[in-house]
Amino acid sequence: MMFIDPHAHMISRTTDDYEAMAASGVVAVIEPAFWLGQPRTNAGSYLDYLSSLVGFERFRAGQFGIRHYCTIGLNSKEANNEGLAEAVMELIPRFALKEGVVAIGEIGYDEQTVLEDKYFRLQLELAKELALPVMIHTPHRDKKNGTSRSMDVCMEHGLDPRMVVIDHNNEETVREVLDRGFWAAFSIYPSTKMGNVRMVEILRQYGAKRVIVDSACDWGISEPLAVAKTARLALDSGIAATEVELACYRNALDAYGRSGQMMESDWLNPMPIDQRALFEGNSILRGGREPVVQEQCDRRSMDNLIID
Amino acid sequence: MCQTAEMAEAVALYRGLPLYPEPADIEPWVGEGLRTNMRSVFEAIAHENPYPMHYLDTHRWNHMVLKALFVGSRLAPIEGLDERANEELARILRDFAHERWAAGRPVPFEIWRCVGPFARGGALGDLERVLESGTTTEQQAAALALAASPDVDAKVLLQRFPVLASAVENGMLEWAGVQ
Incomplete structure (x- = not known):
């Protein structure tokens, strides 16, 4: 079965992770623009970050046979620094229509402040103008309220719910998101977000229509094989293969494919992996390393199936 | 200095918050820290520091308390925890508890300290659940929360657990002793 991981912060991950993801069946990843664990203090570092998402990181993924897409946006945490936020908002349109950019995101609320609200709304208007899907980060704190509010604001700005993915759902938010016609994404992320046993229960209870599974793997303790592991656990638990395929592959393609930037042929008819390739003169190879793709890597594997 | 601070420097800078001139003007920088x-940086602001209770608005205060729970920090060392308890925080904390229960994860016992003074209606149901199925520590926290509730039904509920009720009544059970 082929998988898409539609939320993965790959700049924080190693080449081992790319190899393991490819071996587990991941054919494409979407890397949302977010913060780096500590705040950027000037727009220049933001520009270079966005540039790396559409540049070197895409190249790096391709070296392991994975197609890399991204979403562009000013995240909610850094929206609280008004000077930075204003400067970054100038950058967003310069990146939003580049090849491989499949949405404006991840945007939304963190602490639900006035500034977060301002830049969330401005970016929703931009997404509407550019006819791009939106990836919404729902807050960890005051989640239920913040999730409802995010959807209220989308409706207020006239967005079509079929163009909006509400991410980081849980048992308390899923029903409202689905009832209101939005895509409901779930991040299978140890300890703080969803576990995959719980995810299988969600699939059993709600079905897979408009449900999307992702890993949200980043610089924290997270699991780049979360989509593949959840799929296997769901199959082992008796969820129909068609449902698993919807949640772990097809719905992400359907939602983000609306950008016109992501299509199945991208990976069904791929360029062969050639690690001799260069990106602006740079290779992923170091120290005269032979450019061969290794056999399945054993540091990461599909053992230890349960994520909680 | 703030822009280039390494971790220990950031901790030192934030520990100094109560001493700086024009304390209200540095609130955006405190927001970054939170x-x-x-x-360790978060706790330099949140723990044993009088700045937050004096200068954070209710919204930012509430998010500081929530953030403490998310990073695994204790609530007890937050200065002004009881004085700045408020209805909105109590609601958010109850939502948080329901989310954690739905996920099959433990609920930090200290949240009930902030819920207690506003516990009525559904909140009493939450506390009843803790009293019936919680650990000893959680039960003690729930009993103290019930004792702080303005609702007469809270007193009735607490009396159903006579050992805890009398421990609260005679001062044997206090927040400082709940670990």
Whole structure:
């Protein structure tokens, strides 16, 4: 079965992770623009970050046979620094229509402040103008309220719910998101977000229509094989293969494919992996390393199936 | 200095908050510190520091308390925890408890300290659940929360657990002793 991981912060991950993801069946990843664990203090570092998402990181993924897409946006945490936020908002349109950019995101609320609200709304208007899907980060704190509010604001700005993915759902938010016609994404992320046993229960209870599974793997303790592991656990638990395929592959393609930037042929008819390739003169190879793709890597594997 | 601070420097800078001139003007910088993922930096602001209780508005105060729970920090060392308890925080904390229960994860016992003074209606149901199925520590926290509730039904509920009720009544059970 082929998988898409539609939320993965790959700049924080190693080449081992790319190899393991490819071996587990991941054919494409979407890397949302977010913060780096500590705040950027000037727009220049933001520009270079966005540039790396559409540049070197895409190249790096391709070296392991994975197609890399991204979403562009000013995240909610850094929206609280008004000077930075204003400067970054100038950058967003310069990146939003580049090849491989499949949405404006991840945007939304963190602490639900006035500034977060301002830049969330401005970016929703931009997404509407550019006819791009939106990836919404729902807050960890005051989640239920913040999730409802995010959807209220989308409706207020006239967005079509079929163009909006509400991410980081849980048992308390899923029903409202689905009832209101939005895509409901779930991040299978140890300890703080969803576990995959719980995810299988969600699939059993709600079905897979408009449900999307992702890993949200980043610089924290997270699991780049979360989509593949959840799929296997769901199959082992008796969820129909068609449902698993919807949640772990097809719905992400359907939602983000609306950008016109992501299509199945991208990976069904791929360029062969050639690690001799260069990106602006740079290779992923170091120290005269032979450019061969290794056999399945054993540091990461599909053992230890349960994520909680 | 703030822009280039390493972790220990950031901790030192934030520990000094109560001493700086024009304390209200540095609130945006404090906001940055509270958004950090480094627990030691977060606690330099949140724990044993009088700045937050004097200068954070209710919204930011509430998010500081929530953030403490998310990074695994204790609530007890937050200065002004009881004085600045408020209805909105109590609601958010109850939502948080329901989310954790739905996920099959433990609920930090200290949240009930902030819920107690506003516990009525559904909140009493939450506390009843803790009293019936919680650990000893959680039960003690729930009993103290019920004792702080303005609702007469809270007193009735507490009396159903006579050992805890009398421990609260005669002062044998206090927040400082709940670990």
